[in-house]
Amino acid sequence: MAQEARTLAQAHQALSLEVQAAFTLARALLSLGQLGEAVQMAQAGVELASTFDESTLRLEGLRLLATILREQGDLNQASSYLEEAALLAQQANLPAAEADCLNQQAGIHHSKAEYAQALDKLTKALTLVRIQGNRVAEANVLNNIGILRTELGQYPLALEAFLEAYQLYRHEEHSPRNRAGNLASIGNLYMEMGNFEQADRYYELALAEIRRTQERFIELQILQLIAELAFKRQDYPRARDTYHGVVVASRELGLERILLTSLEGLAKAQMALGEPQVATQTLLEVLELARSKGWRATVLDVLLSLGEASIELKDLHQAQVYGLEALELSRQAERKRSTYLAHRLLARVHRASGEYLQAIEHLEEYHRLEREVFNEESERQRQTLMNQLELERVRNEAENLRLRTELERQAREEAQAKVFQRTQELEFAQLEIVSRLALAAEFRDDATGEHTYRVGRNAAMIAKELGWPQHEVETLRLAARLHDVGKIGIPDAILLKRDRLTVGEYELMKDHTTIGARILSGGRSKILRLAEEIALSHHEHFDGSGYPRGLAGDSIPMSGRIVAVADVLDALTHERPYKRAWSVAEALAEIKRQSGRQFDPTVVEACLAVFAEVTVDVEEHMQRLDSDLSLSVQLEKAQLGWADEEIELLKQNFEQLLAERTRELEQARREAQVLARRMELMAHTDVLTGLGNRRAFESDLESEVARAQRVGYSLSVLALDVDTLKQLNDTEGHERGDALLRTFAQAMQECFFELGRVYRIGGDEYAAILPYVDARHQAKILGRIETAILNTKSQGFPTASVSSGMASMPDEATSDGDLVRLSDQRMYQDKLERRRAREAKPDRPHD
Incomplete structure (x- = not known):
């Protein structure tokens, strides 16, 4: 009908009607997935609208073109049309159209991972549509904000935006396409959260909604999500069959982006089902398509997947070819993650070929780059954690002030009970954040992050030998773990330096004692007060030559004197970037030599009684105490004479342990972020009204x-x-x-x-x-x-x-x-x- 209307308008030279008919036809072609024809028709309408004074029609056409080109994957051209449309909307004083342009601009920023710019555009668009009272547009913008916050990992805020949009979608006149998009977005959020049952439910609701229309493009996108969910649930046959259906349909409709991503998913499912030969053929088709389109990131990912498939097929030569090309491309693109994955692939190839030296070289480079990427992320999080701790301190002071004011209005006994309860909660929260900081600090120069636990254990054993009560021994065990929390403020270039520190660097390193004491200051719990005392005093020397205050003898707290010995014992007997691992006997001899100079003689005697004066060999005794000794030490011993098979087994164990430690640290980071967010909200909230203060x-x-x-x-x-x-x-x-x-x-x-x-x-x-x-x-x-x-x-x-x-x-x-x-x-x-x-x-x- 749209084509007939266009023909009729042309016959009567009704230019305005002809433009409107062209746009209607372009939308119909878009719904059918015929994107190339849709672009041509929309361009024809825009060109015709430019020949006479119809800015509104031209604006409509530019926005339509941007939409079609985004669906086609041509983001640069879409962005160009969108900029032109935004300027035209501003000149014509059309706020609704301006909001739509902002919304689409945010989508392009999002595709380029420019999240701050995307959120800024969406916030401005949301303000415009709310001023106008446009509930339909408001729902769409809220849904987009939810999508963006999901990708940023801000799940509560994402769910809040989605649910607000969902209520508007239910009560306003929205198309099935919009409702389906909202339901699918909620499904994505639940999948990211690991709630697969809820994700599957919302995907099926979205699929049923979109099938009420003829919009095959959206339907195929939802089917891709269902296939991805099936793969995550390890339902590989369903994933393979669903991906295959999307491949067939997208090839018929000429949807190249969907075709490429569904082929990649199909190959993953085929590999999981033990079909590497079939998966290789699928990946080769993806590689050819990606090369022809110049999609370098996809080419790189596919090369790595082809390398893995070739190893499964025992074609080591071809696997090496793929790995070397992937390594070169990743270096050119400066993609560290892809670079270390390429090294891991080549390590597997060389190991399978019996070329152990080359395998070890690639494996070392893999671990170096992986660690480098991890450290860069840790460094970004370090300052955030420090700021969160400061917020906790401010909130603690503000909350105590509020409770003291409440004492004036309530009975003293009731208020004191509340102060005690609230202080306990605040101290627990502060201890949690400080513990996370200690773990993050230690993980930077100790591959396992176990040093703090061993120092706590050693200090507790020495204190027990000195006759401390059991409850104080346990308090010291926990507090001693925080002795080096101040290292979170020392740059990696100094903390991990292998050579001798310069005078200036050493002075900066010494600051970790005062930094740690400041982080721990203000705590009311016994653990935090003791931890502050230890952090500030565990580098003081018995003869007064230590730092930061130059204390001597009994003026140094006993806790600091104990932890000083416990810390040096563990540091000497374990390898660090700047030193080898000493034997236990060597370490104990050095501690004895420093008695009366660096260490308290009484503490040294207790240490020797615990670790030296035993019925078994001192090394065996420490091995029993250190049952979770770092695998890196075992690897060092293996290279001195163990068989190749044993070396390989230890390497595999090392890789497994590294992955486990990485997951633990990531979980700790997320918990600290949630806690800090709660603290930040309370510090910025007026207690009486719930408004911001x-x-x-x-x-x-x-x-x-x-x-x-x-x-x-x-x-x-x-x-x-x-x-x-x-x-x-x-x-x-x-x-x-x-x-x-x-x-x-x-x-x-x-x-x-x-x-x-x-x-x-x-x-x-x-x-x-x-x-x-x-x-x-x-x-x-x-x-x-x-x-x-x-x-x-x-x-x-x-x-x-x-x-x-x-x-x-x-x-x-x-x-x-x-x-x-x-x-x-x-x-x-x-x-x-x-x-x-x-x-x-x-x-x-x-x-």
């Missing part, structure tokens, strides 16, 4: 101003003051005043939810940050404030009154300080005018 307001405003200046949008700050609070507190009590503050906060949240964020910054003062709002919107803002006041009055506060003032940038201000000062001035001017108006009417109550 002054700290949150200042932090958010600084970020928002920087973003507004960078991107180029307007930004306003709204200052508010509840006029009647003091009068209410004086006449009806502070509980009634608190109720007014909560009620007004809720009313403001409801009225300004679509425009920005509301904060309670202290007492009766509130503030709001309003992106994309300027002086032109002042009437609308005042209307929303009035609605909030009316809602507050209807909740039992008939005299509620609020003064307000607003300032905007860039028209009126250039910094966050300017915005705050100007909005405050206008708010106080409004308050003054309101007071004068009330004074002119003496029959009305005063605030």
